[in-house]
Amino acid sequence: MNKVEFYKRNTNEKIVWEGDLDDDCIANWAGLILRAEWMNENNWWWWCVYDALNGKIQIDSSNNYKNYYKNGESARKKAEQIAKEYLKV
Secondary structure: OHHHHHHHHOOOOHHHHEEEEEEEEEEOOOOOOEEEEEEEOOEEEEEEEEEOOOOOOEEHHHHHOOOOOOOOEEEHHHHHHHHHHHOOO
């Protein structure tokens, strides 16, 4: 990520989740896409963070961890943490 692109990102805005917070939700924040979804067949939550300003590359997801997220709040919180770490906020 180049410096110009980094400064275009507004990290001062609050992260706002949209959709069904008990099933499948998304947040668009600072040029990133954060997703969280209840995986019915596994009874756990999946989360993922993408960089929308950088070809929608996947930054990280719960698939890369052995931890299971048993509720939407914990999955969304982890996605937010990863997004902030990525942008060094």
